[in-house]
Amino acid sequence: MKREQAAQSVNAYLKQCPPRVRRILTELRAAIRAAAPHASEKVSYGIPTFYQNGNLVHFAAHEKHIGFYPAPSAVKAFAKELRDYRTWKGTVQFPLDAPLPLKLIAKIVRFRVAENMARG
DSSP states (O other), X not given: OOOSSOXXXXXXXXXXXXXXXXXXXXXXXXXXXXXXXXOEEEEETTEEEEESSSEEEEEEEOSSEEEEEOOHHHHHHTTTTTTTSEEETTEEEEXXXXXXXXXXXXXXXXXXXXXXXXXX
């Protein structure tokens, strides 16, 4: 998904997305926020990022999917539950034409919070 310029905030990033994609990203953002209520938001690597004792997760809009970036450890830990999605080392692709697996996303985010808190 092409954006006109690098966003300086998560809200600015979302405003650059088409309305349908913005709704999906807003739903994703709310699920992450609920699972990591003490995390802060920022734009890192040009995409929305939740941060708590280090980066927790990133997400981004693409032409045909939502990219969710929870780190390689989380993709590996949840490989079985993620088998219906395209994954790479630290990446999960959620298709735009299917509902987001919000409960799974929340589990992954809580896993990342615990992982980051354990390393202090």
